[in-house]
Amino acid sequence: MSSHLLVRSLDRGAAIFLVVVAAAALLVPVFNLVVPPTASLHLPTYVVALFGKYVCYAILALSIDLIWGYCGILSLGHGAFFALGGYAMGMYLMRQIGTRGVYANPILPDFMVFLNWKELPVYWYGFQHFPYAALMVVLAPGVLAFVFGWFAFRSRVTGVYLSIITQAMTYALMLGFFRNNFGFGGNNGLTDFKDFLGFNVQAETTRNVLFSLSCVALMLGFLVCRGIVASKLGKVLIAIRDAEARTRFLGYRVESYKLFVFTLSACMAGIAGALYVPQVGIINPSEFAPGNSIEAVIWVAVGGRGTLTGAALGAVLVNYAKTYFTSGALAPYWLFMLGSLFIGVTLFLPRGVVGTLHHWTALRRVKLSAAAEDGVAAALPAE
Secondary structure, three states: OOHHHHHHHOOHHHHHHHHHHHHHHHHHHHHHHOOOOOOOOOOOHHHHHHHHHHHHHHHHHHHHHHHHHHHOOOOOOHHHHHHHHHHHHHHHHHHOOHHHOOOOOOOOOHHHHHOOOOOOOHHHOOOOOHHHHHHHHHHHHHHHHHHHHHHHHHOOOOHHHHHHHHHHHHHHHHHHHOOHHHOOOHHHOEEOOOEEOOEEOOOHHHHHHHHHHHHHHHHHHHHHHHHHHHOHHHHHHHHHHHOHHHHHHOOOOHHHHHHHHHHHHHHHHHHHHHHHHHHHOEEOHHHHOHHHHHHHHHHHHHHOOOOOHHHHHHHHHHHHHHHHHOOOOOHHHHHHHHHHHHHHHHHHOOOHHHHHHHHHHHHHHHHHHHHHHHHHHHHOOOO
């Protein structure tokens, strides 16, 4: 993917999106670390962590929009890839605790000592090294997506059937990770992290660096997705979305295209989960819950399917609303409000917020162009 193609693929909306994210990556740490706590512009550290969580959700929404908005693959199991990336990072963070745990065991995490485990499981080997953990952040969800997609797409499972089996996949993983003998902390998950690359994860500076890294990951993920959808590969993906049978008839190996984009999307979701864990301080099996994956699809629908910027915006807006409404008297009714929001968007804004704005802008340009042509025609002398 050449830099020339990336530059050509950036319209004004995409450029504005990148500028806003870059500005946030720079200004949020300044407002937290430089601005005095007594000033009105000061951002508390917990707000920085909250913003970092929103950015990670935006990366997850981008990964879903890439396969759903441009290839027509509606996955209701992307929360599984997000959680696997989070667990890979959590395993690295747990190995960094060492003797500072409750039981002061230099090798075994506290939950393993509590359960009378005598030695570290083989699949925990190597997670004391960050490069290995970073590789597993991408490899674990990527391999799962590749294997799952190989069987699903080769069997030509599409539509609602594919959505159901992706949901079944994440539910099965949730049940497995809840078991203590899986070696991932059972229902308590992994928590009580101390260090990230030698830095205290609770320190203000570390939290700000993690937020900025999340913003950089969001921008890179956006550029990758934008480059894909603007290339010939993206045109094939859109053709598969709109007319899969016709695309296959023209000689394209539809299954290979689907498998590639589905695996890439899973890797992006894993990176989002890995950045999410050190900022929230915990990863447990509840992240595999099918409801989380469904909620992520709602973010994309609200922001605008097939727009990329809309997917990220929808993730931020819906999660901000969730934070606001679940902290007061309306907390018990949040799920009803979320369902109503999805129904309302489906009925009245089927293109989502950004998609509707793009549609209105296109209609306005058509009207202005038609008015200009009429004006030129009126000014011409009659023959």
